[in-house]
Amino acid sequence: MTVERDGLQNMLADISQLNIHGVIVLNTSRLWRSDMAKVLIQRELKRHQVDVKAIEQPNYSIYAYDPNDFLVNGMLELLDQYQQLEIALKLGRGRRKKAEQGGYAGGGIPFGYKVIKGNKLLIVDDRKAEIVRRLFELKQQNPHWILAHYADQLNKEGYTTDQGKSFTKVQIKRIFDHEPIYRGTYSFGNIEAVGQHQAII
Structure with missing residues (x-):
């Protein structure tokens, strides 16, 4: 370890x-x-x-x-661990409840959305959403392409990542994996619900 x-x-x-x-x-x-x-x-x-x-x-x-010191210090450490586990459990419950209502429960923000601090709601990022729509349009038109082909086409059309770099097949797969969210469904663990966010495709 x-x-x-x-x-x-x-x-x-x-x-x-x-x-x-x-x-x-x-x-x-x-x-x-x-x-x-x-x-x-x-x-x-x-x-x-x-x-x-x-x-x-x-x-x-x-x-x-x-x-005595050994006993007290050991008890304090156990209490610290208990408090951390209790906080994690409460946070987990809160996130599950939020997800069950279709709200953003935390974690990675799907490409195409942004989160305003304190709001905890997925909001469409217009620039990124345009790329997502174009990518799924390409997928519909060319269903047999491999991931690298989609990345190459986006790059040829002048689309870039947040860092101004070219798209890679890994990023394309990540976007495709989030298709349910782009269609308005929110999932968190084994929870799936109609999202509070706006669909992109």
């Missing part, structure tokens, strides 16, 4: 090269988010004789041998 967070990777690299004695965090849940990550990170810290100082857990130390 590897720890994927860039900032954490940089910190672990620094302790192996610099003379660091301690790492200061708000609480230990900011440093590791699972028991496996905790074991791996603590092993690396101990290898370089670095301790952890937590502002909200003043007695915390990865070298603690006092049974």
